[in-house]
Amino acid sequence: MRGLSLQGVLTPEDKALLLSLQLNTRRMSAGEVLWHEDADADLFCVVKEGWAYSYRNLENGSKQILKFYLPGDIIGMRDFGFSRRLAGVAMINEGVVCPFSYQQLLELFGSSALAVGIMATAVRQQALLTERLVYLGRHAAHERLAHFLYELYLRLKRIGAVEDNGFFIPISQEQMGDALGLSPVHVSRTFTILRKEGLVVRHRQHITLPNPEALAQLIKFDASYIDESLPSALSELSIVSRASGNRRGPGMRTTAD
Amino acid sequence: MRGLSLQGVLTPEDKALLLSLQLNTRRMSAGEVLWHEDADADLFCVVKEGWAYSYRNLENGSKQILKFYLPGDIIGMRDFGFSRRLAGVAMINEGVVCPFSYQQLLELFGSSALAVGIMATAVRQQALLTERLVYLGRHAAHERLAHFLYELYLRLKRIGAVEDNGFFIPISQEQMGDALGLSPVHVSRTFTILRKEGLVVRHRQHITLPNPEALAQLIKFDASYIDESLPSALSELSIVSRASGNRRGPGMRTTAD
DNA sequence: CGACTCTTTGAGTGACCTCAATGACGGTGG
DNA sequence: CCACCGTCATTGAGGTCACTCAAAGAGTCG
Secondary structure (H helix, E strand, O other), X not given: OOOEEEOOOOOHHHHHHHHHHOXXXXXXXXXXXXXOOOOEOOEEEEEEEOOEEEEEEOOOOOEEEEEEEOOOEEEOHHHOOOOEOOOEEEEXXXXXXXXXXXXXXXXXXXXXXXXXXXXXXXXXXXXXXXXHHHHHHHOOHHHHHHHHXXXXXXXXXXXXXXXXXXXXXXXOHHHHHHXXXXXXXXXXXXXXXXXHOOXXXXXXXXXXXXXXXXXXXXXXXXXXXXXXXXXXXXXXXXXXXXXXXXXXXXXXXXXXX | OOEXXXXXXXXXXXXXXXXXXXXXXXXXXXXOEEXXXXXXXXXXXXXXXXXXXXXXXXXXXXXXXXXXXXXXXEEOHHHOOOOEOOOEEEEOOOEEEEEEEHHHHHHHHOOOHHHHHHHHHHHHHXXXXXXXXXXXXXXXXXXXXXXXXXXXXXXXXXXXXXXXXXXXXXXXXXXXXXXXXXXXXXXXXXXXXXXXXXXXXXXXXXXXXXXXXXXXXXXXXXXXXXXOOOOHHHOOOOEEEOOOOXXXXXXXXXXXX
């Protein structure tokens, strides 16, 4: 890095921070791992040279690559708001990266805990999309549907909308197909399969999971992307309100997007 | 809303803001559209009752649903950092939402333009993932590959790594398959198809797009999710640096994740 | 010059698709 | 109360896209 020019309205603190980011550069060899899945999440990296990619290794032996990073890209934003990495990152070819800590970023937000929380919440919601991406890319229809239903089950449970392992679902099978990348006909067939295995009972707009654990087991569901608590630095930011029309749930946590 | 309790370290301003969010509630009927794709993006919504979903209507007549929103979820974070909506949002059943403006959120970040920029950058990067999701869900192999290559082409062009419509690509076909949800064998076949149509020329680790416009046309590529400028309120935050090893590009814009 | 990785091509299979018809349910109006 | 309608779900038949397995060609590296 020879120079650093900034446009706009950055404060002197901002500029100092940006300069500090350029300090720790690290040369990486081809294939070298920046971090593994489930590793502690405490830093970002800016790619200076070379390409990198983030990935998930799946139970079934396959792999889903989430993103390729080119020079100038920031790696690791995806995990901000979680204590552990949701995906591994490795270099493709040789290159140089600039690591910097979450702590440095937090200083930027320092004045507003709410801003930090909104940022973290936005990132956490992205985790849901990422999870869906993995299922679209590398899982069969019955796994996509099972995952979809189980995720819904957990989210509804959080807001107190699950009763006796069952919940109300106003979505048509065609809409589920549009979400899961399946034809409505095949969604129906897939429901039939899950019903015959005793995993899902469906009656009109009501779904019951007689054995949620078995369903979770089927797809090796890892719920950390949904209900893991925020790292201590960001904690205590849930917006708890009690909506008038809300069915007797204990409260309502606001989760982004 | 009867009450609003907050834990943690929120400032009085934060609390005032949160209270103000509860003001404008709006009752929605089933199927009602909150906003269309490409509409101006200037507000969020918190879902109080009912379910909603965000979607993309595709050129080929199909539809991809991105996410279902349950009570307590925030809608619209995905577009923060863009001037127009990347996806439409509609209610599934009857419900109540609380709209609030981006402006209110910006006040939270007010003290730090850099914090705003990082937030916006994180959200913009999510747009890339969303776009990939759409292709995994609803597009054939040759469309996925064409889209992947064209997106790469645009991103590399931004950092000055494209020369004569060609660029260096250190990725194996197996890795592309892992990104696109295809087997390595089928990636190879798909390359053959694109080559025979004169859209892609590949020689080892170098790719040339003889006619980028034709490729973009094939997949109706809308580049707004990549290169649309930030809304005025957030503008001027690109971090321009000149990396030592960077091939003679004019500079390097930092884009998140 | 081998050993290795990556790519290409062929053959056969399977998952999911489309098209089409029927069934189940709910709402509406006579 | 019942006939009618529209929407949604189910089931069958046949087709296609992408998969797996397998083998051979092409570069690259030591």
